[in-house]
Amino acid sequence: VEATAGGGMVKVVVSGDGTLHSITLDPEVVDKDDVEMLQDLIVAAINEAKRRASEMASAEMQRAAGSLGLPPGMI
Template sequence: MMTIQAELETAKIEGSSGGGAVKATVTGKMRVDSITIDPEVVSEDVDLLQDLITAAINEALDKAKKWLLPEWAPSLVA
């Protein structure tokens, strides 16, 4: 059986923005694991790219929190 720490480190939760143009993956420990950017969104418009990256990371973190609570709440209370 995997320990809570090990599962938190190996869990991968993905968020995206711009219709999937930017994807961010975080771990269950709320650490950014990777960022993938479609080359077509890399242009002169740096502000848009920054907004897409921020949105993707925030979505991934929100999903990680939603995964974490139901997954581990019973273990933390017991």
């Protein structure tokens, strides 16, 4: 699952279980005088990617439960 922050200046990729696989930074976002902004963008991108991965995993579990004939919300 991929997510970005800062208008695409920070991109992260996580797996379905939330494991961080990569962080890509646009060189323009690296400013030695504003490290806090870069840190905030990285955290925002990671959190968004993990949120998306969790939503995708939940949706997949619901589909699997439905195919087994389990009532919605059972898993």
